[in-house]
Amino acid sequence: MLPLELVKNFKNQSVLVTGDTYISREIYGDVDRLAPESPVPVLQVKSKRWIPGGAANVARNVSLLGGTALLYGFFEGDEASQKILQELREEKICVLSSPPSTPFRLPERHRFFAANHHLIQIIQRPSTDKYADFLSPISDFISEFNTTSPVVVVYDQGYGFVTKNLLDSIAVLVKEKNLKLIIDAHPEHVSWYPKADLFTFNAKEIQAVATKFGTNNFSIEESGKLVRDKLGSDILVTQGSEGMTVFSLSHQVLRIPADQVPLADRTGAGESVTAVLALGLSTGASLESTSTLANKAANIVVSKPGIAFVNSEDLLNLFHSQISNLLLESVSVKQQLISEQLPEIEKVVTTIIQTYRKNKKVYAFGNGGSAADANHFITELVGRFLIERKGLPAVSFCSNEILMTSIANDYGYDNTFTRQVDTFVKPKDLVVAFSTSGKSKNVVKALQLAKEKRAVTVGFTGASAGSFPGICDICIRVPSENTPRIQESHLAVIHIICELLEKELT
Amino acid sequence: MSPIKTQIKHYVETVQQFSDVRVLVIGDVMLDAYLSCKAIGIADDAPVPLLEILDQSNTLGGAANVARNLAQLGVKTSLVGVIGKDSNGTLTKKLLKDSKVNFFPVESERPTTFKTRVMAGDHYYLRFDEENRSCINSTDGRFLTNLIKNQVNKVDLIVASDYDKGIFSPTVVSQIEQMAQSNHLKILADLKPKNIFHWKTLDLITPNITEGILIQELFNSGKHPNIEGLTIVKNLRTLLKCNVVLKMDRDGMLIAPLTEPVQHLDAFCHSPKDTSGAGDTVLSTLAAAIGQGSNLEQAAWLANLAASISVSKPGTYAVSCSELVKAVLQSEKLLLAD
Numbered sequence: 001m002l003p004l005e006l007v008k009n010f011k012n013q014s015v016l017v018t019g020d021t022y023i024s025r026e027i028y029g030d031v032d033r034l035a036p037e038s039p040v041p042v043l044q045v046k047s048k049r050w051i052p053g054g055a056a057n058v059a060r061n062v063s064l065l066g067g068t069a070l071l072y073g074f075f076e077g078d079e080a081s082q083k084i085l086q087e088l089r090e091e092k093i094c095v096l097s098s099p100p101s102t103p104f105r106l107p108e109r110h111r112f113f114a115a116n117h118h119l120i121q122i123i124q125r126p127s128t129d130k131y132a133d134f135l136s137p138i139s140d141f142i143s144e145f146n147t148t149s150p151v152v153v154v155y156d157q158g159y160g161f162v163t164k165n166l167l168d169s170i171a172v173l174v175k176e177k178n179l180k181l182i183i184d185a186h187p188e189h190v191s192w193y194p195k196a197d198l199f200t201f202n203a204k205e206i207q208a209v210a211t212k213f214g215t216n217n218f219s220i221e222e223s224g225k226l227v228r229d230k231l232g233s234d235i236l237v238t239q240g241s242e243g244m245t246v247f248s249l250s251h252q253v254l255r256i257p258a259d260q261v262p263l264a265d266r267t268g269a270g271e272s273v274t275a276v277l278a279l280g281l282s283t284g285a286s287l288e289s290t291s292t293l294a295n296k297a298a299n300i301v302v303s304k305p306g307i308a309f310v311n312s313e314d315l316l317n318l319f320h321s322q323i324s325n326l327l328l329e330s331v332s333v334k335q336q337l338i339s340e341q342l343p344e345i346e347k348v349v350t351t352i353i354q355t356y357r358k359n360k361k362v363y364a365f366g367n368g369g370s371a372a373d374a375n376h377f378i379t380e381l382v383g384r385f386l387i388e389r390k391g392l393p394a395v396s397f398c399s400n401e402i403l404m405t406s407i408a409n410d411y412g413y414d415n416t417f418t419r420q421v422d423t424f425v426k427p428k429d430l431v432v433a434f435s436t437s438g439k440s441k442n443v444v445k446a447l448q449l450a451k452e453k454r455a456v457t458v459g460f461t462g463a464s465a466g467s468f469p470g471i472c473d474i475c476i477r478v479p480s481e482n483t484p485r486i487q488e489s490h491l492a493v494i495h496i497i498c499e500l501l502e503k504e505l506t
Numbered sequence: 507m508s509p510i511k512t513q514i515k516h517y518v519e520t521v522q523q524f525s526d527v528r529v530l531v532i533g534d535v536m537l538d539a540y541l542s543c544k545a546i547g548i549a550d551d552a553p554v555p556l557l558e559i560l561d562q563s564n565t566l567g568g569a570a571n572v573a574r575n576l577a578q579l580g581v582k583t584s585l586v587g588v589i590g591k592d593s594n595g596t597l598t599k600k601l602l603k604d605s606k607v608n609f610f611p612v613e614s615e616r617p618t619t620f621k622t623r624v625m626a627g628d629h630y631y632l633r634f635d636e637e638n639r640s641c642i643n644s645t646d647g648r649f650l651t652n653l654i655k656n657q658v659n660k661v662d663l664i665v666a667s668d669y670d671k672g673i674f675s676p677t678v679v680s681q682i683e684q685m686a687q688s689n690h691l692k693i694l695a696d697l698k699p700k701n702i703f704h705w706k707t708l709d710l711i712t713p714n715i716t717e718g719i720l721i722q723e724l725f726n727s728g729k730h731p732n733i734e735g736l737t738i739v740k741n742l743r744t745l746l747k748c749n750v751v752l753k754m755d756r757d758g759m760l761i762a763p764l765t766e767p768v769q770h771l772d773a774f775c776h777s778p779k780d781t782s783g784a785g786d787t788v789l790s791t792l793a794a795a796i797g798q799g800s801n802l803e804q805a806a807w808l809a810n811l812a813a814s815i816s817v818s819k820p821g822t823y824a825v826s827c828s829e830l831v832k833a834v835l836q837s838e839k840l841l842l843a844d
Contacts, residue, residue, distance in 0.1 A: 027634060035623075035633045037782055043634040111552075112634065120632055121549040122541065122624065124559040202550060267551050 006285050006293055007065070007315045013282035014068035015275075017059040018138065018170070019155030019162055019184070021073050022107040023080045024053035024267065031114040043114055052084045053109060055155040057268060057309075058184075059093050061275030064311035067282070069093045070149055072138055074161065080106055107159040111267070126159055138169050151180045151282040153274060158186040167192050180281050184274050187212065193231065197281060200236045200274060201227070220245065221253060234287055238273060238298070246291045256292055259299045269298045272310040330488050336479040337489055345493055347474045348458055349500045355430040355456065356392055356505060363425060363450075365397035365417045366434030366443060366460075369487050373434045373460070375399050377494045385498040389506040395424065397446075417446030427454035435459070436478075436486040438466025447471045460493070462486040510838060517808060517834045520800055524827055525580040527797035530657045532682065533569025533667030535587035535611070536637075537598045538822070539622040540565070543631075557626055565822055566601050567621065569667035571783055572696075574605040575790035576665075578824035579812075581797070584608045584661065586653045588642060588673055594618035605824075610653045614646045619671050641672045651681045658685045663692050663797040665789065666705075670698040679704040692796065696789050699724060702746070710749040710802070711742070712789050718742060718752055735760050739768055749802055751809070753788060755781070761806045771806060774814035783822030784813045791825070811837060 029045040052060070059069035071093055075081040084106075088095050105127040112119040152174060156162040171194035174181045181196040187208040193199070201209065203220055210223035213230055220237060224247040228235040235247040243258035273294045280290025296318055297310040355362060362381060364374035374396050381394040397420040398404060407419045425431060431450040435443045438461040447457050448471055459465075459472035463479050478489040543557035550556075566574050573585040585602065589595035589611045595618040602609040616638040624631045642650070650673065658664070664686055668674050674697075683706060686693050692709035699713070699720035713721060718738040725745050739752040739762045752760040758773040778784075791812040795805035811833050812825045 029634065035630075038630045040630050040632055043632060045634055045636040048636075112632065118552045118554050120555050120557065120624070121552070122543060122557045122559060123546075204550065269551075 004316065004319055006280060006283065006289060007312050009283040009285075010066040010279040010312060013151070013279050014070065014149045015059075015062045015151045015153060015278045015282060016070045016072060016149035016179075017055050017062065017153045017155065017278075018072040018166070019055040019058075019153070020107065020157040020159040021052055021054045021056040021071075021075070021084070021161070022109055022157065022159060023050050023084075024057075025050040025108060025110045026113065027110060028113045031119075041114070041119070043112060043119065050080070052087070053268070053271065054157055054159075055153075055161075056084055056088060057271040058153055058155050058274050058278070059088065060091060061272050061309055062279060063091045063093050064309050065275060065279055065315070066312045067275075067279045071095045075106075080108075107157075138166065138173060149179065151182060151278045153278045154181070154183045155271070155274060156184060156186040156189055158188055162186070162189060162192075164192045167194060170194070182274065182278055182281065184270065185209075190231070195231070196233045198234045198236060198277060198287065199227075199231060200238065200270075200277070202270070203237060203239045203242075206235070206237045224253070236273075236277065236287075236291060236294075238270060244273075244291060244295055244298075246287060248287055251288070254288055254291065256295045258295065268309065269301045272297045272301045276310070329482075330485055333478060333480045333482075333485045333489055334492060337493075340479055341476055341493075344474060344476050345496060348476065348493075349497050349504075351456055351458070351474060352430060352497065352501050353504050355428070356501075358428060360426070360429045361424075362392070362394040362430045362432065363397060363421070363455075364394070364432040364434070365420075365446065367398070367440050369483070370434035370436065370440075370443075370460075370490075371396075371398040373487060373490050373494065374432070376491065377432065377498075380494070380498040385495075385502050387502060387506060389502065392505070397421070414441045414445055416442045418442070418449050421446045421449045421453065421455075425450050425453050425455045429455045430458060431455045432458045432460065433468075433472070434461075434490060435466065435468070436462045436483045436490075437464065438462070438468035444468075444471065460490045514834060514838065517804070517837075518831055520795060520798055520804065520808065521579075521827055521830050521834060523798050524794045525582070527663070527794055528582040528661040529576050529584070529663050529665055529793050529797055530654070530661040531569050531573040531576065531583060531585045531587075531665045531667060532654060532673075533572065533585075533587055533665070534619060534669040534671040534673060535570045535585070535589055535598060536567035536619040536621060536669065536671075537570070537594050537601075538565045538567040539563070539620065540821075541622060541624045543624060543626045545626045545629075555631070557624065557631070564597060564601065566598065566605065567822070568619070568669045568671075570598060570602060570607075570609075571786045571822060571824070572665060572667045572790050573602065573607040573609075575783075575786050575824045576794060577606045578826050579790060579794045579830065580827040581790075581794045582608075584610065584657050586610045586612075586650060586657065588612045588614050588616070588646060588650065588671075590614055590616055590618040592618055594620045610657065612642075612646050612649045612653065614642065616642075619669075637671060639671055641675050647673075647675060647678050651678060654682060655685060658689045658691060661691065663694065663793055665793045666693055666695040666697065667786075667789070668695070668697040668701055670701060674701055674704060676704045680706075683707045694789065694793050694796065696785065708746065708748045710751065710792065710796070711746065712751045712753060712785070712792065713742070714753040714755070714785065721745070736768060751788070751792065751802075751806055753785060759788075759806065759810060761802060763802045766803075769803060769806075771810045774811060775817050778817035780820050780823075781817050783824075784816045787812050787816040787823070787825055791830075808834075 026049050028047045029043040031041040031043050033042050035042050059071040062069040075085050107126040108124040110122040182198045183196045185199045187205045190209050206223045209227050210218045224237050228247040237245045243256045246254040276294040276297045300310045300314050364377050366374045378394045378396040381392040397417050404416050407416050433443050433447050444467050451457050457472045459468035459475045461468045465477050468475050478486040480486050540563045542561040543559050546558050547556050569587050573583050576583040585607050589598050591613050619637040621635050623633050694710045695708050696712050699717050739750050739760045742750045743762045749764050750762040756773050758771045762768045788809045791809035792805045795808050815825045816823045
């Protein structure tokens with residue numbers, strides 16, 4: 001499925017999220033002095049913000065991506081919980097929580113920044129590790145809200161919300177209602193987990209789990225395969241700047257490298273990845289295409305500072321920016337062409353003019369896209385380009401498929417053009433060959449023969465040029481190794497040549 | 507009775523009479539927090555230390571700590587200062603109430619001045635300050651002077667504790683000085699050097715050496731300042747026309763009464779554990795004793811003794827009146843050495 005369609009399909013999906021929610025606090029300020037009592041930096045706080053992280057952030061990402069999120073958690077009691085509840089409700093995320101019998105504080109993670117420099121992180125455990133005591137069973141929640149969620153996400157950070165009991169009741173629920181299950185896993189809890197459709201780990205965690213299974217010093221690839229086989233489920237390992245790796249039970253290991261984006265920080269990337277995976281699997285898309293999209297989502301999040309989210313617009317914009325990047329790449333190749341190839345292009349123009357003034361002919365050939373370029377060039381000469389004039393004698397050796405297939409069949413493909421060069425080309429005729437690599441055998445052979453027959457040889461190729469420089473009198477080398485970018489420039493040069501010689505010859 | 511025994515008896519009586527003294531503290535109220543943490547590794551999303559909080563404790567700081575020290579010495583203490591309408595403000599009020607300080611707060615829109623120290627074991631990682639150091643607005647300023655006006659006729663002495671958090675504007679200072687004069691109250695002050703020029707009628711200032719040098723520099727603008735304690739203290743007395751107690755850490759203190767020769771007091775404690783808050787102990791003991799009627803020399807002797815108790819305890823410590831009495835009774839040797 002196209003990534004674009006995948007994002008659009010997120011709209012009708014619903015995801016039940018549960019697990020650890022924590023408060024992510026970010027403290028920004030300046031450091032311009034040391035404390036008088038001891039030589040440590042004093043951070044003069046300028047601004048603070050806090051946002052729900054963990055399970056609540058997965059739910060928020062699901063919602064921002066267009067899906068319907070349900071959050072099963074424990075959120076009443078403290079000031080922070082109240083604010084989270086309010087925000088989640090504003091985003092129409094349905095939350096189940098039960099009022100606590102004792103005062104309660106969610107776990108917190110404080111991140112300190114001086115300018116953009118990250119100084120330190122401090123975590124604060126929740127005020128209880130007995131969440132399960134406060135909550136009614138998750139199955140009650142489902143029946144109470146009468147909602148079917150095709151995908152259940154368990155976001156486990158080891159803060160205590162995810163217990164063996166919770167996992168057991170989720171396993172029953174998943175089986176009963178035939179739901180899909182994704183677990184963002186915590187290494188300490190691996191023995192508790194039921195079979196799932198997907199487990200996600202980060203690089204450090206997967207190695208910790210491999211160690212638990214009794215194997216030390218495993219690479220990420222070895223660890224991933226081992227954990228996949230031990231858990232009997234698909235595994236996705238997030239690897240920060242290295243991107244991610246998917247260990248699927250039914251396919252080969254899939255490496256998905258991260259795009260090169262300016263990195264702000266990784267906060268929130270894990271939650272966005274989990275949200276995209278949940279929505280993707282919910283639509284029924286393959287793990288491979290979903291993971292690729294999740295990787296894109298992570299790239300967006302890490303380029304924003306602090307805890308960040310991804311929404312469907314971001315993802316769609318990403319595809320637009322891919323398009324504009326490709327166009328810019330094409331532009332940049334043409335700019336280099338200006339700085340490197342102007343004398344060569346000029347030589348081709350003057351040589352063709354001389355060829356026609358001597359009443360000689362022009363021939364052109366190439367394979368595939370380059371054959372199309374050859375035909376395009378010949379068409380502009382025999383037909384007309386911009387102004388009304390007589391046709392210029394020119395023949396393409398790749399426009400007659402009956403002749404081409406017959407020669408290929410009888411003499412071998414390498415001779416498709418030599419046979420025609422031998423038949424038509426006379427001394428001082430101009431032979432134009434197109435090959436982005438400069439290595440196509442039938443093209444190279446035909447050029448060699450043309451040279452032997454004392455024709456003038458012109459080559460259109462790319463930066464590496466293959467054997468063209470040795471056998472071409474004039475060689476246009478587009479400064480790129482990328483076939484589509486080279487061919488786009490070839491067409492531009494063809495048009496330039498036609499325009500200039502047409503003016504001169506009429 | 508030997509002269510020393512008489513002297514000890516006099517000091518004991520002085521401390522016991524602290525409970526008759528009424529002091530008004532005006533100044534920058536602060537809340538200090540200590541996060542006691544465990545270093546658990548490196549964060550997974552950035553290459554920075556990752557700590558886990560084991561315990562958090564809050565203590566009063568600035569003028570609030572001076573007030574707590576006074577109350578602990580038995581003095582009837584009132585405090586006027588600015589806090590925010592935030593949870594730290596609520597906590598500050600509670601801690602002051604627990605310390606038996608009558609707190610009359612201006613509850614401002616700005617945040618309560620809050621300093622957090624992040625510690626892991628003995629290692630001090632970071633301090634972060636949440637505060638607004640700009641001058642308080644005129645509404646808060648009027649409210650502040652009104653609160654002071656309600657208290658000045660019920661006290662024996664004013665203590666000003668300035669940490670440059672913006673409450674002592676020139677207007678506020680001149681109103682405090684007017685009210686002090688009309689009620690015949692002395693003002694004892696611990697001030698940030700750059701704000702010293704706002705004050706005209708101080709009775710006593712208690713700078714440390716660094717502050718003393720800075721004040722000299724401000725007066726001599728550009729001239730090479732003298733860094734020798736005796737010269738500094740004499741200079742300050744001449745420049746400011748008030749009594750000066752210069753705190754010199756391990757070197758004890760220099761007392762410069764306006765009309766008498768300068769005296770030196772050795773530090774009693776030679777291996778201090780924690781000097782934080784010792785300056786507040788000195789200021790509050792001086793205020794208690796002067797409020798009781800002692801002369802500067804006697805007040806400084808008690809303050810020096812109280813400081814020796816404070817620095818021998820970990821953290822910011824407030825010395826109680828019974829601790830001080832006990833220390834006086836054990837001070838025979840110190841007096842003999844004098």
